[in-house]
Amino acid sequence: MKQANLEVLEKRFPHVAEKTKNYNENIVEPIIYELFDKDEIWLQAVKEIVEDSKIIFVYGFGQGLSIADLLEEFPDRWLFIYEPDEASFNKLVCEYDISPLLNHPNLYWISLGNNQIKTLFYLLCSYMQEKLAFIGLRKYLEDEIETLHKIKEEFLSYKDDYTSNKYVENRFRNEWTQNYLYHLHESLTTHSIEKMYGTFKGNTAIIVSSGPSLTEDIDWIRKVSKHALIIAAGSSVQALVKHGIQPHLCVIMDGHEVNNKIFSSDKTLQPTLLFTSSSFYEISERKGENKIYSIMENDQISQYFLQKSKNDILMMPTPTVAGTAIQAAIFLGAEQIVFAGQDLSYPGQKLYSDGVEHLSQDLKIEMLKRAVKQVENVQGGMNFTDASFMSMKESIESLIKYFDHVEFYNSSRLGAVIEGAPFKPIEEIHENLNKAKILQHNLFETWINDHPITVDHEKYMALKEKVEFVLKDVFLIKSEIREIQKLIGTIEGLSRIKPLKCHNMIFDIEEKWGRIVNREWFTPIFESLIPLQLAHFDRMLPAIVVEQNIIIKAGYIREHLGGILTEVETQLPYLESLLVESGKRIDSIQGV
Structure with missing residues (x-):
């Protein structure tokens, strides 16, 4: 029985087969049993939920009896099934021949266990139209209704992000595709972030963004630079070089040509440059040497041409270049990350730190008009902000949760509260780092020179x-x-x-x-x-x-x-x- 089931699973749902084929049949685990007779009351309730939805999300597989009833009752729908109880499903595969059910063409997807549910969410978002029927087996409706509600809320949140990402992809589709393809040759002549993994292990990294708080702290950034990696996130490099500070590393990921204005000066292009495959290709071209390359996780083009896999180091996409800078710092070995100029709002109705000048005055005024939301700041007051900054804030907070082995602090003294990064003034950061080893100014350039590349x-x-x-x-x-x-x-x-x-x-x-x-x-x-x-x-x-x-x-x-x-x-x-x-x-x- 198990072999017949595994043959179908390996063909149709290999991700499930991988979890099932090594299961020990002798383990005593209960199967989620169902009544043999058709559950007419449950089916009637399901009909009212399904209506004209072409996609049905089913919470639970059980013995497959209710699934078979659904496939018979709705021959023109696709079923996407999430079974949270891995042990019960594995026992079922060992003891019953369910291969005909697993082979049914309208049983479109099965996800088994918590680590496969995001794939299921992605497929649901890909195939669903306006409506999605969201149902659960009777046992789960009776015993775990709150869990079912929570899964539905998680899906709706995922769907919002999916839709937003699709519109962003569409907006920048031509620029990103061009950048992906025009950067391919640089993978042969430029060190990747993967090659430098852990190179500066144990250091503190200051992620410098362009918010108004940076003006308040710029002199402290200069002092801290002796003992911490200074990583400029995009446009903040303008403010740093204006005040005579050259960051150890500048990170870019934005694919739009407007970024040319930021790097039109030799001074802003002088620091070591970490550019992603999505970044505007002319900037890295002009940089020539002393640069590092990384590939975005959502850049399927570069991954195809360069034969990359999910096991390689890929940059998770975020709506802010600070997110890329955070990941870069962690990949390089930073164990403590401090935010500077990361205001995520408009304190005092200001957009940027002094020296950041790549946007027109008209656009700045338009951005301030859209700042109708409010967010708590680190001083206990409120700042005006907008939907874009709130999205950036959420993405940074998600990265903080994801990299939970790293310490995070927020030194942006005028900025929004960032969950997971308690506020600590930059002068305290400096005091704590004052006894740390002194970092040479050109440590990235030195490493690159010490590791010359021969084209393979x-x-x-x-x-x-x-x-x-x-x-x-x-x-x-x-x-x-x-x-x-x-x-x-x-x-x-x-x-x-x-x-x-x-x-x-x-x-x-x-x-x-x-x-x-x-x-x-x-x-x-x-x-x-x-x-x-x-x-x-x-x-x-x-x-x-x-x-x-x-x-x-x-x-x-x-x-x-x-x-x-x-x-x-x-x-x-x-x-x-x-x-x-x-x-x-x-x-x-x-x-x-």
């Missing part, structure tokens, strides 16, 4: 060949798209007069589309280029797949698959131009 010929050729392969494949896709579009143009008419022929043609369309979308490079690139359009198509996919009426199904395919094909086709010339330029940059590398 194999990596160079692998990257070059991969870019050339994708470029050729993009050309092939053009004809494949036109072929599918011709078929799509005929199926609605066929659906009314020759439904069987229409059915066969739809199968042919799905097969040809599968050959396009299953290319290894397709999803990384097009989720970057057309994130909202692909997200919309994914949301419609359940309705397309489970629709039984051939006329309606043909209409769905024409509208939604036809639409996404047009979007892909529209982007191909732009993608070709980016790949050609990326290839030229790789070819320009010397010494290979």
